[in-house]
Amino acid sequence: MKDLNLKLSGLKLYLLGYLLFSLTVFLMAYYFNVLFDNSQVFSSSFILNELSFIIILLIFGSVFLCHMLTLLVRNNKISDMLVQKTQCLIESNLALKEESKLKESALKQQQKSKNQYEKLFFNSPEGLFTLDSCAVITRFNPAFSSLLLDQTHNIHDLSLSDFIYSQEHIDTWQLDVIARKNYKEYEWLAKNQSGKSIWLRQSGHWIKNESVWTYEGQIVDITQSKLLREQLKYKTKHDGLTNLLNRDAFFKKINNLKGLNKGHYILLYIDLDRFKLINDTLGHVAGDKVLIEFAARMQFMLGSFSDIARLGGDEFAILMSEKSLNGNEIDLLINILREIQKTFKYLEHHINVTGSMGVRKFKTTCCNYDAEKLLHDADIAMQEAKRQGKNDFFIFSNQLTKKIKRKLHIETLLRELDPDLELSINFQPLYCKFDQNLIGFEALLRWDNDILGRINPDEFISIAEECGKITMLGKWVFDHALIFLEQQEAQSKNLFININVSPMQLQQTRFMSWLAKRVTNSALSINQIRIELTESAMIAKEETLIPHLNTIHELGIGIYIDDFGTGYSSLARIKKLPIDGIKIDRAFIENIETDNGAIQLVKAICAIAEAFNLSVTAEGIETQQQLNVLRHFYCHQFQGYFFSKPLTELQAINLIQSELGNLPKRA
Template identity: 30%
Template sequence: MTDNPVKDIPFCDALIMMIDDEPLVMEVLQTCLEEHGYRFFSKIEDSRLAVEAIWEQRPDVVLLDLNMPEMDGFEILRALRSNPDTRFLSVIVLTSSNDSNTKLKALELGATDFLAKPVDRSELVLRIKNTLTVKAYQDQLAFYDTLTQLPNRKLLLDRLDWAIKAAARDGGEVAVLNVAIDRFQQVNELLGTQAGDELLVEVSRRLLKSLRDTDTVSRANHDPWRNIARLSGDEFSILLTDLKSSSQIVAITERLRQCLREPFNIKQREIYITASIGIAMYPKDADTTDTLMRHAGAATAYAKEKGRDCYQFYSAEINAAAQQRMNLEHSLRRVLERQELTLHFQPKVCPFTGAVKGAEALVRWYSPDFGFIPPNEFIPIAEETGIITQIGEWVLRKACEQNVIWSQQGLRLTMSVNVSAQQFRDNKFPVIVQKVLSETGMDPELLILEITEGVLMGDTNRVGDLLFKIKSTGVHLSIDDFGTGYSSLAYLKTFPIDELKIDRSFIVDTPADSDSAAIVRTIVAMARSLDLSVVAEGVEEESQLQFLRELSCDLIQGYYFAKPLPAAEFEEFCRQRAGKAASANDTVKEMKAVKEEKSAKGQQIPRSGDA
């Protein structure tokens, strides 16, 4: 035994699982492998237990018999390759069949190698050794990003740790640049994830080229490949050593930003992107790997909050902001449990009569620890952490419950509820809507779900399928902030949309600004041609109201009438407006009479709106 060349192999700790309905065969195989240094085995005689055993024990290699009762080797291969956790598990098939079709089928199902029965002992040892060698190589791939082929976070942390130790020894400095692509999710939503992946690959190439063109990157490691990594998603990290001054970091950062500003050609479309870059330094900002990475991430988040397309050095103020955000996130995760959320309702008013026709439900958060938290502060955190789906369902349910209460009191109004992109992307969302409607007893005809234009982009078939499933519940669909995203007649014709909400950014300057006024006129005309209702939000002045009346806009939202109100105040507002609406009906009747008279004479007059 001592002369065997594979004795004392480096894979002696590997777990080898044998799946065979013949116990004697497994005993022979184990004895042979034990003689060559292998020590850990798992034997499965009942093939029906094999898949579960593999998932639980995670062997390094499987010796799989093909011909077994109850569940054969082909079925086991199918099950393994359909699970991401076992898709690349090494499986050596044992077969007494010399039929080429059998081997071909096994290969198609993902078999790694073959051994013919009866098994040759020397061949068995060599096949096991070769398979484990390949696995060892594959394990090395765990240190590299499969998409961009850049080092991944694990390898970067290892190199950063080495760089910090070297800097501590030599009295040098180390910097970490955290590069996050701005609004990357919009690319995925508009062009699909495949286009997003292509963009990330091109970004990695540009970053590499930019570092090659820079003579200030670590002289100890001239290959920039060693200095850049893809952390996750749209985030990259760059390690800089042998630094002389912060001006060197600024020069590199500006070069990186500039290289990303040039257009990318993805799927025959020009895409323009920017990046937010956070910078943290050793020993100034942190003295450990984890802390340095965390501070670079905090600086990146601060750069995004400042408006994106910029860079930010870490500071104590940023740390305080990051701590505040972390505290908010922690509290936000328990906000439903603690019942800290409430709903306010903004009236949707007829511009002609002043009558309240509907309400938009808007979530508010009052924290005992932090006081009132504005929505523009906690909603982005909720979206980033995924909590928005829970909050969104809570808002939907509470809004429906309130609408039922009002209906029972004789106040029959539509109820608009915002739907986040994460909620909409969940295939179960139509079921959730139906469940809430059923459990609250709300009339589906009164519920309006508001989604943004960006949500509609991407996989048209999937989006359309979801929208029609939602519509099948009987609710109405509205496009919120219309005009700020990817406005297109195509999706308005394709999808079952009922309402357009003109974004407040176009209303604020009307009618004085001719461009804004022209955009509003165009949106209203387009909606009319498609038989869609139009809501204008952000109305604050009489001149804006009059302009929208002339266009026969259906409904108005804005501080001109009322800010979002608690339920009790909203009810009182509706009662007050009801009295004013009654006196306004005479005016509306006069307007209709004038319209009918002029129409009879062939004059073109806008619609009078909802009276």
């Protein structure tokens, strides 16, 4: 619109100029004629001449007008061009102004960013630095300086490698510098110019500006977090109480040996005997002190050449190379047991314990094993050491594996046992010393299984105690032994029955209640019923057994110690126990006719029994000579193959019937 108005204004000016020009010419001509020939002003010739002149003027004006129009068109084009150029110049000017503003803003922003960068660089809590292409430090901030530099030292021409402590880390860093590896993190132990060691985490990247390489990096002090991680890592591998390896870490140690050509190794499984008694009597704090002290002893004794672990509770394991023992493994095992026996002190208490140890040898070149299996084998060997009396070691063998498999088989059969179909009782007669007449029987449990045949009581009784079947067996044999004698009571009212019981049975309240009810309701007189406990079993459970033994004694049931002499009972113990008699173990009887030592020992046992007014039974008599010697001692009852082997129920009934006629005394 602005351009159109401009063009119309130009056209009006041209037309107005043309009219003014024509009028001026006409007026000039008119006045000229008037001036020179006033009389002809209004003549026809004058008018004709004037018209001609006007026509000429019109023609001239038209030409002039055309010329003016041409100039106008050209002027319009020039105006358009000028307008376009002006517009372009305006736009260019505006663009230049905008660009100038942007550049100015960019420069200001760049300067601001630079200032911010510098501020961040110097105020950053992280150590920032730059390196040249040779990894020489060119720039750093105060945080970097505080981590690695000493104000008294100059950093001129120092490389980052000058602060790295480990040569392995230096080699890794230098290789990465050559390769220009970007965005890689490093953790390395640094030694600053003050000599202090710290852990640093480094990260950064390489920048190439034209042909010049620069590294921009940062370092952060991770010493505390590194120590915390190491502590957590340590805790995941070690026992919290003793600081020994834990079970998982120990297993990894063993499994990591698999396939390595490092020879033979020994694995020890150690259990502290009767440790539960310490916790129960002195408390868990005392127990923990014993465990800590034991661990320290083992570390001092074995730590330089073995791996030691606490598996849990009072169970420990030790892994060592046979090569490190130089063939003295037996001596080492004995020394370990001796170390365990040394007194542990807690407050005013002096605590003495022993240890049972299982030994498992293995080769690392053999790949068909794992730590769990090896430790299981060592555990089996340790249990065997306990079974054989504790305070000892036992070396695992394939024969032991067979034994354990049989034990597990027997345990399974016990759980599936039908007592009335598989169990029976044999009765071994007991005879009076004075007239050698039958005075009673010892009930002996027998187990005949369809798969394993007859199983020895010495084998299955201990298994029954472990698997919880001893009470069932005890009730069965007690009940059936009483039934047997009750059925013979009409024929003989003076026979007694000795029944073997397990200390574990007597510690069970339900069994004791059942026993009291059973003997009370029996047709037998209470004094016809006696129980036998082995000396070793009674000693092992002495403190907990005494109240139960007192209860039985109050019922009127006789109490006898079987296999006396094998458990090393003291006089004080005999005096404390509510017992009625003892049975001398067959081991002291078998050579009594020729062994003067055996004679003196049996005589001493009999003297002790006489001093405490205890009845004495000599068992295991097999010859007339043995009987002749024993007649001169304080013995009241005899038992053994010389008189009779264990009898079936029918044989025992026949014996009772034959003995009722008072058979002649034996020679």
